[in-house]
Amino acid sequence: MLYGICNLSIVPLRSEPSDASEMVSQILFGEHFTVLEKTKKWSKVQVHFDEYEGYIDNKQYQEIDKELFDQLSTSEYHYSSEILDYVTDQKNHLSTIPMGSRLPFYQDQKFSLGQNEYSYEGRVFQGKLEKSEIVRKAFLFLNTPYLWGGKTPFGIDCSGFTQMVYKICGHSLLRDAKDQATQGEVLSFIEESEPGDLAFFDNEEGVITHVGIIMTDYYIIHAHGKVRIDLLDHSGIYNTDTKTHTHKLRVIKKII
Structure with a gap:
């Protein structure tokens, strides 16, 4: 079994393996998933958060191992809270992220996607908030x-x-x-x-x-x-x- 994580801001999840196919959902930065099938260009994936399935371009995600997948599945969730913000990697490259992007293993304005370390200075949503x-x-x-x-x-x-x-x-x-x-x-x-x-x-x-x-x-x-x-x-x-x-x-x- 293969696993992946989204390392781009917003990736379209399509109903069929084609750029012209209907977008049925989106995978946001930091979301992880199981790769159900993989061809030369496309992967059929199941998003861990809601078990939704669809196809994404192989160039638009980062592969991870089962150990990291399991850690991501059981660790606390932290989300970016700004409508649009950015994260910075170790080479000081910026990546924009939309509100609700996941920040895996977040602590002291740092988080990681696999071997890649990032910084995020914005406010964070975490834990269960009141219904109000x-x-x-x-x-x-x-x-x-x-x-x-x-x-x-x-x-x-x-x-x-x-x-x-x-x-x-x-x-x-x-x-x-x-x-x-x-x-x-x-x-x-x-x-x-x-x-x-x-x-x-x-x-x-x-x-x-x-x-x-x-x-x-x-x-x-x-x-x-x-x-x-x-x-x-x-x-x-x-x-x-x-x-x-x-x-x-x-x-x-x-x-x-």
Whole structure:
């Protein structure tokens, strides 16, 4: 079995081994994964954090051994907290990183990726934050443009948004909305919800296709065109700009 770690800022994870294939997610700096298959140009990988699978270019990651993979899987998680920042390697080369990048084995502004040592002087998210922090951290992504498969403040999709907000608060969500909907405890009414709970929405076929984070006073923050704030009622999401309902409510889940 082969293993790898992302040593670039943002690497596209594709549905098929082709540069023209759909981007289904992204792997951020510091994230590690199992290599399931490897050809001359492409690797099929499974991301450790959420077990999501897809293809990445062989030139866009660094191979690691099983011992390091296991250490990464069990060590404490530290994440960069700035919307955009940089890290410096031993040769004083700069690499930009987006918010939510992992800083493996971080201590005293130093961390490592395999044999490579880095410095990072920005603020760090670590440990499990209080539930009240979820909405506060969600505001860091406000007005981020919608991007299918995106996970950063420069482009994000609905489930990437909820996953990243929970991630920097120290909690794990699966990658897609329909899978996130399998987590947590079902709430019967909006009135039972608290800020930080998740609301899920389905399409005409009954498939869950959208998710957002519940706020106070029946508001919801979600990625739809951009990360925006709308009203939530028993029917679904009421767009405050178009004055129409845009998403049909399916279920509310208490994750933490």
